Amino acid sequence: MVSMASSGTSQNILSARALGIVACQRCTKAAPLGTRTCDRCGHKLQSRDPMSLQRVWAYWFVGLLCYIPANVYPMLKTQTLFSTDESTIIGGAVELAHHGAFGIAAIILIASVVIPLAKFWAVAYLAVSVTQPTRVSNQRRQFIYEIVEYIGRWSMIDIFVVAILSALVQLKTLASINPGPASIFFALSVIFTMLSAQAFDSRMIWDVQTKRDSAT
Amino acid sequence: MTQELPEVSVSPTRKVFLSGASVVWIIPLLALVAALFVAWQSFNARGPLIVIEFENGSGIKASETELRYRDVTVGVVEKVGFSEGLERVTASVRLDKEVAPFVDAGAVFWVVEPEVTAQGITGLSTVLSGVYIEASWDDFPGPAANRFQGASEAPLIRPGQSGLEIAFRTAANGELTDNAPILFKGIEVGRVGRARIAPRGNFAIVEALIYDEHRHLINGSTRFWDTSGFSVNIGPAGAEIDFSSIATLVGGGITFDTFVSGGGVVQDGTVFDVFPDKESARNSLFNASAVDPLQISVIFDDNISGLAVGAPVELSGLKIGEVESISGLVNVDQFGDSRVRLNANLSIQPARLGLPGDVSAENALTFLESRVVAGLRARLASASLLTGGLKVELVMVEDAPTARLRDDGTNLPVMPTTKNETSDAAATVEGVFTRINNLPIEELLNSAITFLDSAEYLISNEDLLNTPADVRGLLGELQGLVSSTDVQNIPVSLNATLVRVETLVAQLEQERVAAKLSAALDGAASAAGAIETSVEGVPALIAQIEAVAAKAETLAVDELITELTALTQSVDRVVGTDDAVALPGSLKRALDEVNYTLQELREGGAIENVNQTLASARNAADSIAVSAQDLPQIVDRLTQLFAQASRTIQGYDKGDQLSRSVQDALRDIQKAADALGSLARTIERNPNSLLLGR
Numbered sequence: 001m002v003s004m005a006s007s008g009t010s011q012n013i014l015s016a017r018a019l020g021i022v023a024c025q026r027c028t029k030a031a032p033l034g035t036r037t038c039d040r041c042g043h044k045l046q047s048r049d050p051m052s053l054q055r056v057w058a059y060w061f062v063g064l065l066c067y068i069p070a071n072v073y074p075m076l077k078t079q080t081l082f083s084t085d086e087s088t089i090i091g092g093a094v095e096l097a098h099h100g101a102f103g104i105a106a107i108i109l110i111a112s113v114v115i116p117l118a119k120f121w122a123v124a125y126l127a128v129s130v131t132q133p134t135r136v137s138n139q140r141r142q143f144i145y146e147i148v149e150y151i152g153r154w155s156m157i158d159i160f161v162v163a164i165l166s167a168l169v170q171l172k173t174l175a176s177i178n179p180g181p182a183s184i185f186f187a188l189s190v191i192f193t194m195l196s197a198q199a200f201d202s203r204m205i206w207d208v209q210t211k212r213d214s215a216t
Numbered sequence: 217m218t219q220e221l222p223e224v225s226v227s228p229t230r231k232v233f234l235s236g237a238s239v240v241w242i243i244p245l246l247a248l249v250a251a252l253f254v255a256w257q258s259f260n261a262r263g264p265l266i267v268i269e270f271e272n273g274s275g276i277k278a279s280e281t282e283l284r285y286r287d288v289t290v291g292v293v294e295k296v297g298f299s300e301g302l303e304r305v306t307a308s309v310r311l312d313k314e315v316a317p318f319v320d321a322g323a324v325f326w327v328v329e330p331e332v333t334a335q336g337i338t339g340l341s342t343v344l345s346g347v348y349i350e351a352s353w354d355d356f357p358g359p360a361a362n363r364f365q366g367a368s369e370a371p372l373i374r375p376g377q378s379g380l381e382i383a384f385r386t387a388a389n390g391e392l393t394d395n396a397p398i399l400f401k402g403i404e405v406g407r408v409g410r411a412r413i414a415p416r417g418n419f420a421i422v423e424a425l426i427y428d429e430h431r432h433l434i435n436g437s438t439r440f441w442d443t444s445g446f447s448v449n450i451g452p453a454g455a456e457i458d459f460s461s462i463a464t465l466v467g468g469g470i471t472f473d474t475f476v477s478g479g480g481v482v483q484d485g486t487v488f489d490v491f492p493d494k495e496s497a498r499n500s501l502f503n504a505s506a507v508d509p510l511q512i513s514v515i516f517d518d519n520i521s522g523l524a525v526g527a528p529v530e531l532s533g534l535k536i537g538e539v540e541s542i543s544g545l546v547n548v549d550q551f552g553d554s555r556v557r558l559n560a561n562l563s564i565q566p567a568r569l570g571l572p573g574d575v576s577a578e579n580a581l582t583f584l585e586s587r588v589v590a591g592l593r594a595r596l597a598s599a600s601l602l603t604g605g606l607k608v609e610l611v612m613v614e615d616a617p618t619a620r621l622r623d624d625g626t627n628l629p630v631m632p633t634t635k636n637e638t639s640d641a642a643a644t645v646e647g648v649f650t651r652i653n654n655l656p657i658e659e660l661l662n663s664a665i666t667f668l669d670s671a672e673y674l675i676s677n678e679d680l681l682n683t684p685a686d687v688r689g690l691l692g693e694l695q696g697l698v699s700s701t702d703v704q705n706i707p708v709s710l711n712a713t714l715v716r717v718e719t720l721v722a723q724l725e726q727e728r729v730a731a732k733l734s735a736a737l738d739g740a741a742s743a744a745g746a747i748e749t750s751v752e753g754v755p756a757l758i759a760q761i762e763a764v765a766a767k768a769e770t771l772a773v774d775e776l777i778t779e780l781t782a783l784t785q786s787v788d789r790v791v792g793t794d795d796a797v798a799l800p801g802s803l804k805r806a807l808d809e810v811n812y813t814l815q816e817l818r819e820g821g822a823i824e825n826v827n828q829t830l831a832s833a834r835n836a837a838d839s840i841a842v843s844a845q846d847l848p849q850i851v852d853r854l855t856q857l858f859a860q861a862s863r864t865i866q867g868y869d870k871g872d873q874l875s876r877s878v879q880d881a882l883r884d885i886q887k888a889a890d891a892l893g894s895l896a897r898t899i900e901r902n903p904n905s906l907l908l909g910r
Binding site for chain 2: 051054055058059061062065066081082199
């Protein structure tokens with residue numbers, strides 16, 4: 001898929017559908033259009049997934065819904081002997097910046113705010129772009145889609161850090177770090193964004209191209 | 217296959233909305249429902265917001281400080297701000313919904329902070345966790361209120377806490393300690409709240425709580441007294457320090473006892489007097505009449521010191537009450553000037569007046585009013601010449617200016633006054649003290665010190681110490697004189713001379729010159745007489761020595777020592793003179809000369825020389841005679857002197873006793889000097905002690 005995207009520079013790409021073929025999405029075996037199941041792996045064959053966009057949007061909304069409490073509620077509960085500190089994602093980054101740790105603040109902001117938001121935007125854009133005419137080339141949109149797919153798993157790095165800290169810093173009353181409610185919502189948000197991106201049937205990108213081409 | 221294609225592309229768009237929808241939409245719907253439910257629930261569970269006003273913030277933090285009821289968190293401070301005009305600090309507290317109905321107008325809020333008092337340390341947990349707001353309310357829901365005044369400290373009686381609620385009032389001259397425990401046999405059975413001063417300022421009042429399980433200890437005849445501080449009693453049984461516990465020593469406390477039985481049941485709100493000590497508490501029980509005392513005030517124009525709280529108020533010499541409080545008073549409107557006057561509040565016991573009919577404060581007031589019209593006045597009089605204390609006397613004054621017992625209803629009735637009768641005992645006492653102060657104590661002490669110094673110098677004088685040695689030396693010299701070979705040889709020489717004289721006389725007889733010899737012998741006799749007179753001084757000297765010795769024996773020791781010294785010196789001089797030493801030598805030489813002359817006479821036989829020779833012989837013979845006569849005497853005298861000296865030495869041996877006596881005497885003197893010295897130092901440190909006598 002990746003090699004296909006990077007190598008696809010030609011303006012007129014012939015789709016499998018136009019050739020009357022449907023490819024199995026699990027084992028990539030080609031079959032004539034209309035075949036219900038792949039005779040090699042038994043996977044259901046669909047030339048285009050008509051529910052794809054609905055699933056994309058459904059997951060997208062859940063992801064966005066979860067992203068709100070992820071930012072409102074505290075991510076980390078830091079308990080020391082004298083005080084309990086609860087910091088949200090943005091609050092923590094701002095606090096770090098106040099202490100002069102601009103680098104770490106930037107990493108947190110990028111990993112936890114910019115990238116998730118960019119993902120939301122990218123998925124939404126792709127979902128819209130397959131139904132609306134767009135100026136961006138199919139290759140570029142395919143590239144965006146691949147980035148979103150690729151980056152999705154790394155978004156869990158926040159949760160990973162929180163999990164490690166919570167496991168390590170448990171010194172009874174002296175100091176302890178516990179995950180806040182935001183961590184769950186953040187994880188949910190990431191999961192649903194990934195599901196949303198996966199639900200997107202990237203073949204539709206090329207259908208639009210075809211439409212436009214046929215229109216013009 | 218290709219024919220089905222249009223069906224596939226068309227049919228989803230034509231279908232009903234729901235049938236084309238993916239099942240996956242259930243997920244966002246569920247999420248939405250869940251979110252809405254959570255939102256609704258949290259909104260629903262949110263209690264009302266109340267505002268509590270405090271004097272200061274004292275560590276209250278937004279979204280951190282908790283509101284607790286019976287130490288359970290029932291709310292959180294959401295916001296800390298100021299009331300209008302920055303007068304007070306407001307804390308907005310979000311209450312839990314379940315307790316909200318109970319938070320009515322009777323709720324009390326206060327901030328719990330760490331506090332260290334004599335009774336202990338409280339609120340220690342807040343050192344780490346920060347302060348919290350403690351609340352207290354009763355068990356019944358009431359109309360909601362949302363604005364409260366925070367108390368500055370925890371209330372004594374919290375709603376729901378049962379116990380006997382009473383109040384304490386200071387008795388005359390008494391004190392109150394607030395927040396003190398009420399102890400009974402060392403057990404805390406109650407607690408005293410924050411004391412306050414009565415509106416008229418004549419006593420302090422405080423509310424107190426006796427815990428429920430101990431309320432049966434209190435009845436109508438229970439008397440309370442203050443156990444704060446300690447008391448020192450010095451009596452025949454020795455000194456006695458009394459305090460009930462360290463806590464009450466520092467922080468004060470109140471204890472009580474029921475001295476007699478039969479007191480009625482005490483209701484909430486009863487006011488008890490707190491007495492200064494157990495004695496007065498006990499006495500009050502037996503002395504107290506059942507009537508409230510009549511309070512009147514007297515304003516004296518002069519500022520007279522010596523009137524103390526508790527001073528007696530007398531009517532015709534009978535004590536009818538006492539001074540309850542004294543204060544200054546400045547009232548330009550009433551007196552026309554701004555001088556400070558002395559305002560004394562008197563507490564008069566109506567029962568002492570012996571009024572007919574109903575014994576009450578009103579009756580007593582009516583009685584006094586009528587007497588004042590007749591001329592009864594108050595005045596200050598000396599209660600004691602020694603202490604200078606004053607008392608208040610109510611006396612009848614003839615032709616007094618008209619006056620009335622003023623009673624305007626709000627203040628105490630005011631008794632008119634007359635001229636004070638105070639003696640100037642204070643002045644006299646002061647004069648005495650001044651005179652004592654002027655005594656030349658310093659000079660006296662200095663003289664004493666100088667005297668003691670001189671005595672010490674005299675006793676340790678070296679001359680005095682050396683006297684016995686001198687006496688011993690004198691005696692040694694005397695012994696040496698007596699035992700000298702010259703003196704011992706005198707009889708031998710005499711013997712020889714007499715032998716020669718004998719032979720000479722025999723020769724003279726032979727030569728028949730007896731007549732001349734007779735004349736020569738006459739001359740010799742007269743010469744001997746002359747010699748006798750010339751040595752008369754020696755017996756006188758010896759007599760003098762004897763007298764001195766006798767006198768020395770009778771003299772006191774110190775005089776004896778001086779006399780001895782003088783005697784020793786004079787004897788020394790006499791013995792040491794060359795003449796005395798040379799005396800035996802001269803005698804010998806004279807005899808030798810006689811001897812030589814006789815030899816010449818015998819050998820030469822020249823008659824003409826005989827006269828001369830005889831003259832010489834006469835002299836020599838006279839001298840010899842005198843010497844021979846006086847020698848036994850001298851020996852006797854010497855013997856006496858020896859005896860005398862021996863006695864003196866014996867007497868001096870007794871000097872051991874003497875010196876012991878002297879040492880004892882010196883030690884006594886030393887002690888006396890030490891005592892004087894310490895007295896001097898004491899006086900130097902604290903001159904007042906001389907005046908005050910301690």
